Amino acid sequence: MFNVPTRKPDLSRRSLLALGGGLAATTLAAPSLITPALARAPKAGVQSPYFYRFAFGDAEVSVVSDGPLPLGDPSGAFLGVPKEEVTGMLTRNFLDTKNVVLEQNIPIVNTGSKLIMFDTGMGTSQLFGPTTGRLGKSLSEAGIKPEDIDAIVCSHAHIDHIGGIVGKDGKPLFPNAEVWLSEADFKFWTDEGKLGSPLKAFIEHARKNLMPVRERIKFFKDGEEFLPGVTAIAAPGHTVGHTIFMVTSAGKSFCFMGDLTHHQVLLLEKPAMEFAYDTDPKQSAQTRIKLLGMLADKQIPVMSYHFPWPGFGNLARAGEGFRYYAEPMKMLL
Numbered sequence: 001m002f003n004v005p006t007r008k009p010d011l012s013r014r015s016l017l018a019l020g021g022g023l024a025a026t027t028l029a030a031p032s033l034i035t036p037a038l039a040r041a042p043k044a045g046v047q048s049p050y051f052y053r054f055a056f057g058d059a060e061v062s063v064v065s066d067g068p069l070p071l072g073d074p075s076g077a078f079l080g081v082p083k084e085e086v087t088g089m090l091t092r093n094f095l096d097t098k099n100v101v102l103e104q105n106i107p108i109v110n111t112g113s114k115l116i117m118f119d120t121g122m123g124t125s126q127l128f129g130p131t132t133g134r135l136g137k138s139l140s141e142a143g144i145k146p147e148d149i150d151a152i153v154c155s156h157a158h159i160d161h162i163g164g165i166v167g168k169d170g171k172p173l174f175p176n177a178e179v180w181l182s183e184a185d186f187k188f189w190t191d192e193g194k195l196g197s198p199l200k201a202f203i204e205h206a207r208k209n210l211m212p213v214r215e216r217i218k219f220f221k222d223g224e225e226f227l228p229g230v231t232a233i234a235a236p237g238h239t240v241g242h243t244i245f246m247v248t249s250a251g252k253s254f255c256f257m258g259d260l261t262h263h264q265v266l267l268l269e270k271p272a273m274e275f276a277y278d279t280d281p282k283q284s285a286q287t288r289i290k291l292l293g294m295l296a297d298k299q300i301p302v303m304s305y306h307f308p309w310p311g312f313g314n315l316a317r318a319g320e321g322f323r324y325y326a327e328p329m330k331m332l333l
């Protein structure tokens with residue numbers, strides 16, 4: 001309470017103002033005893049832009065996202081290991097045991113002479129829900145124009161990697177880009193003969209995205225440096241022509257791993273575990289063990305499509321498998 005003057009009030013302008021201030025303070029203070037005080041500003045309600053940029057050798061890498069891809073219950077996707085073991089691995093790593101969420105990290109490398117994008121996200125497909133299909137928005141947040149992309153390099157022709165090549169209307173979104181893919185994957189995933197099989201949605205989406213750019217598709221070969229500083233390494237199993245890429249600039253290399261491993265814990269701690277979406281799960285596991293071992297032993301940094309945002313880090317051998325060490329984000333270029 002403010003002090004009630006006992007003497008006759010002095011009604012000068014100055015004292016009225018002082019009195020008013022006191023009244024205002026009291027009226028505002030009183031309700032705060034029963035309702036929480038309001039912050040000076042409302043909650044922002046928006047997340048920061050979905051891109052991350054870093055220098056690598058003489059190149060500049062901008063990772064953009066197509067948005068999170070929820071796989072759902074891990075028992076539907078990660079096979080060959082008892083359910084309790086998968087739950088235990090997720091629990092020990094403070095991860096949701098009921099819903100495994102993968103990121104879709106798309107690195108765009110500016111080599112100085114070319115702007116090269118690796119994989120393209122789900123595009124218009126809502127097979128994994130509404131959080132995917134964000135590539136266009138992320139590109140604009142990163143200040144990258146679709147017409148400036150010189151090349152799109154696809155690790156394989158699965159729905160979440162080739163889905164962003166065309167828009168809703170079926171028209172190519174990157175008018176000046178050549179599209180690189182393995183010939184084996186192109187043939188497998190555009191095969192109309194498989195439209196009656198459980199792969200139907202994948203075949204349809206691959207055809208929707210690849211056929212309109214058929215004239216611009218080029219095939220790389222295992223071991224070939226098909227773009228300056230970009231070398232293909234065959235990594236079959238996840239799909240018949242699945243490929244990972246060594247990206248080299250000024251004597252430094254990192255590996256874009258595509259879907260060599262989908263999860264930073266499950267398929268690293270136990271790389272022999274099988275993944276439901278593998279075309280040949282046994283071959284996929286062998287490839288994973290061999291190539292992850294090579295990357296760990298040579299201490300080659302990795303860029304992973306599905307690891308936690310933004311997906312850049314290092315691998316080391318640990319126990320019967322591997323451990324991923326995310327590189328701290330550097331917010332100064």
Ligand SMILES: [Zn+2]
Nearest residue numbers: 158160161259
């Ligand atoms: Zn994938």
